[in-house]
Amino acid sequence: MKKVKLILVIVFCVLIPLISCSSDSGDNSSNNKPSNLVVNTEIVGLTASLPNGDGSGVVNFIISADNATSYKLLIGTETITSTSGIVSHTFNQSGTNTYTIYVSAYNGNEFISTTVNLTVYVTPSLVWSDEFNVNGSPDNTKWSYETGTGSGGWGNNELQYYTNRPENVKVENGLLKITAIKENYSGSAYTSGRIVTKDKYSVKYGRIDIRAKLPIGGGTWPALWMLGNNISSAGWPACGEIDIMEHVGNDLNRIHGTLHYPGHSGGNADSSSILISNVSSEFHVYSIDWNASFIKFYVDNQLFYTFNNGGNLPFNQPFFFILNCAMGGNFGGSVDPNFVSSTLEVDYVRVYN
Incomplete structure (x- = not known):
C-alpha cells in the first residue's frame, strides 16, 4: 500500500510541471498571435478604361496586422518576406491573368493568413x-x-x-x-x-x-x-x-x-x-x-x-x-x-x- 501511494505522489509531481508548462505556453501563444490582418493592393496604372492596370504588371501591397513582426506573400511558387509589410511585385505572364495571393502575418511561430484575388494585365513583349x-x-x-x-x-x-x-x-x-x-x-x-x-x-x-x-x-x-x-x-x-x-x-x-x-x-x-x-x-x-x-x-x-x-x-x-x-x-x-x-x-x- 505504501508503494502505491509513493508511485502516485511521484506521478503527480511529474505531471504538475507539464500541466503548468502547457498552460503557460497557451497563454503566451495567445498573447503573441497576430490579429486584424489587412491587405491593400494597388495595381499600377489602374483606371476605368484600364481595369487591370497599365500593362507594366506592377502591383504594390500594403499589409498590416496587430502584433505582427513580419509578413509573407506566396505568389505562384515565389515566396516574398517583408518586415515592413510594404511589397512591390511585377507579374510577368503576358495578357490578362487572375492570381490568388496567399498572405500571412507572423510573430515568431504564430501566424494568421488570408487570400487576395487579383486580375492583372501585362503587355506582351x-x-x-x-x-x-x-x-x-x-x-x-x-x-x-x-x-x-x-x-x-x-x-x-x-x-x-x-x-x-x-x-x-x-x-x-x-x-x-x-x-x-x-x-x-x-x-x-x-x-x-x-x-x-x-x-x-x-x-x-x-x-x-x-x-x-x-x-x-x-x-x-x-x-x-x-x-x-x-x-x-x-x-x-x-x-x-x-x-x-x-x-x-x-x-x-x-x-x-x-x-x-x-x-x-x-x-x-x-x-x-x-x-x-x-x-x-x-x-x-x-x-x-x-x-x-x-x-x-x-x-x-x-x-x-x-x-x-x-x-x-x-x-x-x-x-x-x-x-x-x-x-x-x-x-x-x-x-x-x-x-x-x-x-x-x-x-x-x-x-x-
Missing part, C-alpha cells in the same frame, strides 16, 4: 517577327521554301505546284506576296508558294498576330498555320497542327480556326469559324493566344474559338510557321474556270511572349 520590309526573296535566315506537289497533293489532293520563283513568292513594298497562278508547270495546272520556318524558328506558347489580305476566287485556299517540330519523327497528326487562319474562296469571308491531333484530324478536327467582311480587299489581323491551358482564336481581336489545351495533347511543344496558298483539294474545292491569278499578302508575322 515582342520576341520574334518578320515585317517583310526588304524587297526580294523572303529572309532566308527565317524562311525556306517547300516546293513541288508533295505526297498526294500535299495529302489533300491539291492542284498546285509550289515553286521558289518570284512570280509565286516575293517581298515587295513591305508585304510578303504569295501568288497562285493558272499555268501549266511540271505537270500541274497551277503554281503557288509555300514558305516555312522549320529548323529556323519555332515557338512554344505566346500571342501570335499575322496581318494579311486574302486572295479571291473559287478554289483558292490560303492558310496561316503551324506544325509541331517533331513532325519528322512523330508524323502527322501526332505532331499537332494549329491552323491560325484558313479561308476558301468558295465560301467567301468565312475564317476558320482549327486544331488537328490524334483522333481529331482531317474532317474530324476541332474547329470553329467566324464570318467577317472584306477579307480580300482589306487587311485583318489573325491571332491566337496559346498557353498550357487553352488556345484562343481571334480575328481583329474578336474571340471566336477557345480550345482547352492539356498535358496529354501535342500543343505543349515548339511549333514552326507555314504560310501558303493552295488551289483546290479536299478543302479548297472546285476551282473557278475563270480563275487566272490571285495573291495572299502578309504584312507581318509577330510573336509575343
